[in-house]
Amino acid sequence: MENQNPVALPQHKLSLELRSHPERGRGVFATIPIARNTVVDISPILHFNHEEYSQHGKYTVLDHYTYRWKDGYALALGLGSMFNHSNHPNVGFIRDLENGLIRYIATDDISKDEELCISYGSNIWFKNTEAEEKTELEQKHEPEETEEQWWNHLTWELD
Numbered sequence: 001m002e003n004q005n006p007v008a009l010p011q012h013k014l015s016l017e018l019r020s021h022p023e024r025g026r027g028v029f030a031t032i033p034i035a036r037n038t039v040v041d042i043s044p045i046l047h048f049n050h051e052e053y054s055q056h057g058k059y060t061v062l063d064h065y066t067y068r069w070k071d072g073y074a075l076a077l078g079l080g081s082m083f084n085h086s087n088h089p090n091v092g093f094i095r096d097l098e099n100g101l102i103r104y105i106a107t108d109d110i111s112k113d114e115e116l117c118i119s120y121g122s123n124i125w126f127k128n129t130e131a132e133e134k135t136e137l138e139q140k141h142e143p144e145e146t147e148e149q150w151w152n153h154l155t156w157e158l159d
C-alpha cells in the first residue's frame with residue numbers, strides 16, 4: 001500500500017440492511033431513502049497477486065467475489081462483497097489503488113427498501129434474476145470488454 005495516512009470511514013452513518021433472496025442470496029437494502037452521490041460504503045481490499053489467484057483463489061468461492069485489480073485480484077472487505085448485480089445499477093464503484101480500497105457511491109436517489117446494486121460488467125457467470133433480462137441474442141452481440149476499456153473504467157466519474 002502506498003499511502004500510509006489514515007482513511008476516514010464515514011459510511012457507517014447510513015442505515016443499511018442485509019436481506020436474503022432465495023436465488024440472489026444476500027444483498028444490501030436501504031432502510032431509509034439515500035440521496036444520489038452519497039458514499040454508501042468504503043471497503044478496504046485484500047489483494048491477491050496473479051500467481052496466487054490463478055493457483056488457488058480462482059478454484060474457491062472467492063471467484064464469485066473478487067474484483068480485477070492492478071497486478072491481480074481483490075476481495076472487498078465490507079459491504080463491497082455483498083452488492084448484487086443489476087443491469088440498471090443504482091450504485092457505482094471507484095477503485096482507489098493508492099489506498100487499497102473501493103468507494104461505492106449512489107448514482108441515483110435510492111428509496112427505502114430498495115436494493116443497492118452495482119454492475120458486474122458484461123461477463124455474468126450466473127442466471128440474472130432481474131425481470132428485464134437481456135435475450136440470449138442480445139447478449140451474444142454484446143462485445144466483450146477489452147483490457148484497455150477495463151482500465152478506462154478506473155477513472156469512472158459521477159456527473
Ligand SMILES: C[S@@+](CC[C@H](N)C(=O)[O-])C[C@H]1O[C@@H](n2cnc3c(N)ncnc32)[C@H](O)[C@@H]1O
Pocket residue numbers: 023024025026027064065081082083084085086126127128129130
Ligand atoms: C459478490 S456476490 C454477492 C453477494 C451474494 N448474494 C451473497 O449472498 O454472498 C455474487 C453472487 O451473488 C449472486 N448474484 C448477484 N447478483 C445476482 C443477480 N442479479 N441474479 C442472480 N444472482 C445474483 C450470484 O450467485 C453471484 O455469484
